[in-house]
Amino acid sequence: MKYIDYTKEELKKNIDLKVVKTTKYKDINIYFSFMYETDVKGKACLSLIKEIVGNASEGLPTKREMMAKKCMLYGASLDAALTTFSYHNCLSFHYNFVDPKYLDGVTLKDYFDFITDTLFRPLIDKESFKENQKILKNAISRRLDKPAIYAHNRFNQILSSQDERFRMLDADIISELDEITLDDVLKTYSDMIAKSYIEIVLIGDVQDELIENIRALPLNERDSCFIDRDEVKLKNVNYIEESKKTAQTALIMAYKLNGHNIFEGNNYYSILLGNAVLGMLPCSLLFIEVREKRSLCYTIDSRDNKKDGMISVSTLISYKNKDRVIKEIRKQLFRLSLGLYSKDIFNMSKRLLVDSLIQSIDDSDGTYNYLHSRGYYSSESFNDMIDGIEKLTKKDISRLFKGYRHIITYVLKGDEETI
Amino acid sequence: MKKLYNNTFKEEYYEETLDSGLKVLLFHKKDYVSSTAAIGTPYGALMVNETKDGISYHHNPGIAHFLEHKLFETDDKDIMNDFARIGANVNAFTSYSETVYYFSSNSDIEKPLNMLLDFVYNFDVTEESVEKEKGIIIEELNMYATNPVQRLLNESYKSMYHNFPLKYDIGGNADTVNAISKDELIECYKINYHPSNMVLVISTSQDPYKVMDIVRNNMAEKNFAKESQPVKDNLSEPTEVVNKEYNFNMDVSMNKQIIAYKLVPDFKNSEEAFYRQAALTFLLEACFTPFNPLYQKWLDEGEINDFFGYEVDYTTDYAYVLFYYESDDKEGLMNIIKEGLDLRNIDEDILEQIKRKYIGIGFSNINQLEAFTLDYLKDYLEGMDFFKEIEIIKSITLKDVEKSIEFVDKASVSMINLEKNS
Incomplete structure (x- = not known):
């Protein structure tokens, strides 16, 4: 069974169009992703563009007009997301429309006009710049009020002293927002449109008329490369403890897998599955040992940073249990590296990982995520990826994780008397 | 089994009420790879006081949520792992109004669907596992309490309601969680998990007639006495707020x-x-x-x-x-x-x-x-x-x-x- 059937077309050099034609959705999803390299200042500009686009445009110059238009298009939505990939950033815009065949009074052309107006003629002026600068700073501060997010920001800030690529998070952008000017934002927007690698993904019962309109967009070819495969180099930071007045303690432990190129052989799949065995699933070692057997936490999970060959474990705990939890996390990673866990756990993790990947393509965002990330790591098809994971053995996981090295244990100590 | 069609959404679906009283709704979603089934009871965090067969019950706040946690364990077996072995993701949630258990799977729906019905209709818990769960739930409550917006909302409920159970967090608090016993959990389960009080919704691309047969056959093997429905007892609530x-x-x-x-x-x-x-x-x-x-x-x-x-x-x-x-x-x-x-x-x-x-x-x-x-x-x-x-x-x-x-x-x-x- 072929899981994803899609076409790919190079519209111009470094502008790709991918189309998934399916009748299973009652909406049409259109994704525009702009990928290119920037420093922290550029990222701050992109963060503002993310807020501004969709608020007002040349055709819809006020928020009121924009809102009325979205409503008239039956709740048309435009969501923007900014993700970082080393120095490279990806600003993506997701348009969601109800398929006009289910509605009266709207056409595909109405949708397309809305896209061209909002995305290619946004109103970026002094007022929108100032307004969104303030809004963004508030939104970031609010995010950082959550201890788990604050802890992740501090963790990345600490690592960024060794490698600039970690300096891409909220806390860094806040200070940059005061430094950037309207001209910086306008230039970043213009570079984004003219120079970045662009990927356009259409998902739904997509009609030829829409594809033709996308092909005719006035976009020029560009020289852009967005893949940076330099491995991060990190020294051991060991242990850092800070505190915040909050009801729980956040703990993050990070490890680096050494001596392996993640893009070689089956390493990419091994880190995916190794992470699943360690802490991504309800059958994972950390969930079983730390939560279920010892009742030390409610949530504990591990994340793989595939590109940099890193694994990090995060949990929220009571401070009094900190040493026990750290000891358990170390122990489970050690077990993983030596294959000291049951075949049952290995098989369950594999099944769940494969199934969750397959389930992810049953919605448009999941399909987009797969198509979007494909160029980064692998040129293999979705079916090949599933086969690659299916073929892995415990030995493959041990081989990859054997050389792991502790980088940092970060503790954000909570004050349990706060509540 | 009654076949239905919604013209606005162009959706085909089926419904049937089984002998046990369980209502089943089945959506035939032809192009999807995966299937989802969810079974729920209208037993949520608001059901602190209820009456069944003329008997009034008062339970510790947070018990519906606690019960949801414990339903995943039976005879020392971990339900989650049983689902994982067949490649199905199982999960659950408790809200103020209901408790729901559900899974998603890409394979034949028969096994996970049988497992869902089996574990929901077979509650078996030990004192030891109830005690063990308390630490996990208290950490969960602490996690919500660290979220400023969530806390602001919860404080708003507390400031509005004198008696109405919206004033409690869905999971209760550390004291009520610690007070919950095995017997209380069993009592709540018996009152609120009868199939006549529950609904099963399935969305799948698989043959709806075969899927309905799976549900029918599974439920036919279980014995349920005829029971009345529990009724929520809402304590008298003043119109005035608690705190201006x-x-x-x-x-x-x-x-x-x-x-x-x-x-x-x-x-x-x-x-x-x-x-x-x-x-x-x-x-x-x-x-x-x-x-x-x-x-x-x-x-x-x-x-x-x-x-x-x-x-x-x-x-x-x-x-x-x-x-x-x-x-x-x-x-x-x-x-x-x-x-x-x-x-x-x-x-x-x-x-x-x-x-x-x-x-x-x-x-x-x-x-x-x-x-x-x-x-x-x-x-x-x-x-x-x-x-x-x-x-x-x-x-x-x-x-x-x-x-x-x-x-x-x-x-x-x-x-x-x-x-x-x-």
Whole structure:
């Protein structure tokens, strides 16, 4: 069974169009992703563009007009997301429309006009710049009020002293927002449109008329490369403890897998599955040992940073249990590296990982995520990826994780008397 | 098995009530790879006091949530791992109004569907595992308590309600969790998990007749005595709020405020509650979003930022309207509410625009298999028909929307302030 059937077309050099034609959705999803390299200042500009686009445009110059238009298009939505990939950033815009065949009074052309107006003629002026600068700073501060997010920001800030690529998070952008000017934002927007690698993904019962309109967009070819495969180099930071007045303690432990190129052989799949065995699933070692057997936490999970060959474990705990939890996390990673866990756990993790990947393509965002990330790591098809994971053995996981090295244990100590 | 078709959404589905009383709804979603099944009981955190067969019960707040945690264990077996072995993801949640168990799977639905029905209808727990779970649940409650917005909302409920169980967190608190025993869990299970009180919703591309057979056969092997339905006992709740003003502190970057309007839920049924909730939501959307020209002025003058909004929740058990914002000015939000409502910025054009938006949202909600299955089930358990909501939205008139402003005069008001630590 072929899981994803899609076409790919190079519209111009470094502008790709991918189309998934399916009748299973009652909406049409259109994704525009702009990928290119920037420093922290550029990222701050992109963060503002993310807020501004969709608020007002040349055709819809006020928020009121924009809102009325979205409503008239039956709740048309435009969501923007900014993700970082080393120095490279990806600003993506997701348009969601109800398929006009289910509605009266709207056409595909109405949708397309809305896209061209909002995305290619946004109103970026002094007022929108100032307004969104303030809004963004508030939104970031609010995010950082959550201890788990604050802890992740501090963790990345600490690592960024060794490698600039970690300096891409909220806390860094806040200070940059005061430094950037309207001209910086306008230039970043213009570079984004003219120079970045662009990927356009259409998902739904997509009609030829829409594809033709996308092909005719006035976009020029560009020289852009967005893949940076330099491995991060990190020294051991060991242990850092800070505190915040909050009801729980956040703990993050990070490890680096050494001596392996993640893009070689089956390493990419091994880190995916190794992470699943360690802490991504309800059958994972950390969930079983730390939560279920010892009742030390409610949530504990591990994340793989595939590109940099890193694994990090995060949990929220009571401070009094900190040493026990750290000891358990170390122990489970050690077990993983030596294959000291049951075949049952290995098989369950594999099944769940494969199934969750397959389930992810049953919605448009999941399909987009797969198509979007494909160029980064692998040129293999979705079916090949599933086969690659299916073929892995415990030995493959041990081989990859054997050389792991502790980088940092970060503790954000909570004050349990706060509540 | 009755075959049904919804013409607006072009959805084919089936329904049947089994001998045990279990209601089954089955959506045939032809192009999807995965299947989702969800079974739920209208037993949520609000059911602290209930009556069945003439006997009144009072349970510790948080028990519905505790029971949800423990249903995943039986005879020292871990249900989650059993599902994982066959490649199915199983999960559950407890809300104020219901508890739901569900799975998603890409393979043949037979095994996971049987497993779902087996574990939900076979509760077996030990003292030891109940004690072990307490630590996990208390950490879960601590996690929610660290989220400033969640805490602000919970403090708002506490400031509104004297007796009504919305004043408790869904999971209770450390004291109530520690007080819960094995016997109390078993009692709650027996009262609230009879199939005649529950609904199963399935979305799958697999043959609906075969899938219904799986459910029928599984349930036919189980024995259920005829039972009456439990009834929620709502303690008498004064119309006045508990606190007209309540302040608390957290480590946050900006002060936040909620103004809560507590109302008497005088709705005949869930449909009327939904209708009146939608009418008021439309009014507030016209008055407190960019539809209102004052909105830009409020932004420009720094009176509001992106953390400004409202929430309407009308049910047959409770009704409230909340406004929230972020500012050091304690009087500012009330002034904005008055200014916005005074303008009464609604006419036929704006109403048509807002209606179109909500019709579009209805279509969007149907695309994600798992989310749709859970939404449909939740609506059903709360006495609503997912498909009917769109018809209700279409039928709302300008007069209804204008009338909905009466909430201001009928409510008792509470102001809750989350202040930065000094």
